[in-house]
Amino acid sequence: MPWTVPVWVLVLACGLCGQLIKAAAYCAIQRRFSAVVLVQSVGLPSLPAAVLACLVTLMTMNHGWGSPEAGFALVFAVIGIHDSLKLGGASRRHQEALFAIVDHLQAEDRFPNLAVSYLDPRTHHPLHMVLGAVLGGLFALAFGGASG
Numbered sequence: 001m002p003w004t005v006p007v008w009v010l011v012l013a014c015g016l017c018g019q020l021i022k023a024a025a026y027c028a029i030q031r032r033f034s035a036v037v038l039v040q041s042v043g044l045p046s047l048p049a050a051v052l053a054c055l056v057t058l059m060t061m062n063h064g065w066g067s068p069e070a071g072f073a074l075v076f077a078v079i080g081i082h083d084s085l086k087l088g089g090a091s092r093r094h095q096e097a098l099f100a101i102v103d104h105l106q107a108e109d110r111f112p113n114l115a116v117s118y119l120d121p122r123t124h125h126p127l128h129m130v131l132g133a134v135l136g137g138l139f140a141l142a143f144g145g146a147s148g
Contacts, residue, residue, distance in 0.1 A: 049132030
């Protein structure tokens with residue numbers, strides 16, 4: 001009997017692989033280790049896009065394109081990626097408004113400088129989502145033959 005890996009394990013491994021790639025890239029660019037990158041879903045590659053693309057690819061490989069499982073995974077992925085992009089745009093607009101308020105309050109010395117450091121933008125860019133989806137699909141193609 002051939003060794004099979006559950007789909008959820010492969011999807012989890014894809015997410016972990018994406019986070020390790022992200023951490024390596026960001027640490028190389030910043031020339032220092034940042035543990036925060038390991039738990040962020042945003043960045044290059046996007047964690048939601050990688051995981052959802054991996055799930056869609058695995059469901060299509062295991063059950064066929066016309067199966068309910070593949071259809072559900074595809075709809076779930078489209079909704080998840082669409083919402084990530086839309087929320088990213090909304091968060092950028094909210095961030096701009098928040099920075100305007102913070103600048104105004106700082107000018108009046110009514111807002112501590114420490115609070116500014118917590119206003120880290122967390123958005124998804126389309127390139128991050130596309131590369132995350134490519135990573136997820138390739139990961140599923142590479143390791144999906146052993147899934148069951």
